[in-house]
Amino acid sequence: MRLVLAMAIGLALPGTPGTAADPQELGPAVMLDHSARFEVDGPTGPLVVQVRWPATAPPPEGYGVIYAMDAGWTFGTLCDALALQGSVQAAGPVRSTVVVGIGWPGPGLIDLDRRGPDLVEAPGGEALVRVLSDTILPRIEASLPVDPAHRMVLGHSYGGAFALRAGFARPDLFSHVAAGSPSIWTDPAALGAPPPGEARPKVLVTIGALERPEAALAAGERLERVARLRSRDMAGRVESLARDLRTDLVEFPGLSHGASATPFAATAVDFLWR
Structure with a gap:
């Protein structure tokens, strides 16, 4: 009877689909404990650096640290993976680790227009390596004790391509590189493996199975998507690397380029401590 009466007089019941609502009425915004946020100058404008550190005191050798590039896609997953894999109940190798997410002002650290110029295009990619190594890293590690034997640069897609660039350029800084579905096609010559004998960090490389054109076609992916995978040779380049x-x-298995970012981040956390 109440529902009929409400519909008859044009009123909406709480929770009725299609009714206007104000999420702000739920309460104040959630704030992350043990976190900070600041800006630095980047190749094409300001960059946002978002930091989350452990609640526990640092061990004598310092925390591990992950510098996550294009971090709107990975920051939250990395924090969750560290909380779960590094817990006492997990009883695994993962230990206390700082997450440093690097992105852009705006929603979720993401800026689709600036990703290419800052991460993979010349001269932005080279300039961002300098910003990371000369500005961001010293500022973080002046405030948080870090173990250089567990210092990772990480990214997925364009961020993965940048992680390779930074790790190969500065093996003196980064002990580990994690590159998820790295967009090597953007600059194949610059993102290949260093010559044998040169110093290099430990490298994790991952890919979604549906980044293989044949697998994508069999899974019913759009033909233009399959053609793009073939032209860029995503899987072939990563296999060669x-x-x-x-x-x-x-x-x-069964995951596309974007969907593989979540298991990639969890795998990278484990890789840093193996």
Whole structure:
């Protein structure tokens, strides 16, 4: 009777689909404990740096640290993975780790227009390596004790391409590189493995199985998507890089480029501490 009466006089009951609502009425915004946020100058404008550190005191050698590029896609997952994999109940190798997410002002650290110029296009990519190594890293590590033997640069897609660039350019800084579905096609010559004998960090390379054109076609992906995978040779380039680095290529069954970002972040957390 109440529902009929409400409909008859044009009123909406709480929770009725299609009714206007104000989420702000739910309460104040959630704030992350043990976190900070600041800006630095980047190649094409300001960059946002978002930091989350452990609640526990640092061990004598310092925290591990992950510098996550294009972090709107990975920051939250990395924090969750560290909380779960580093817990006492997990009883695994993961130990206390700082997450430094680097992105852009605006919603969720993401700026689709600036991702290319800052991460993979010249001269932005080279300039951002300098910003990371000369500005961001010293500022973080002046405030948080860090173990240089567990210092990772990480990214997915364009961020993965940048992580390779930064790790190969500064093996003196980064002990580990995690590159999820790295967009090597953007600059193949610059993002290949260093020549044998040169110093290099430990490298994790992952890909979604549906980044293989044949698998994408069989799964019903759009034909234009399959054609783009073929022209960019995403899977082939990553396989070649893994061979050159003499490292395993981790492949996530049934997942596309974007969907593979979540298991990639969890795998990278474990990789840092293996």
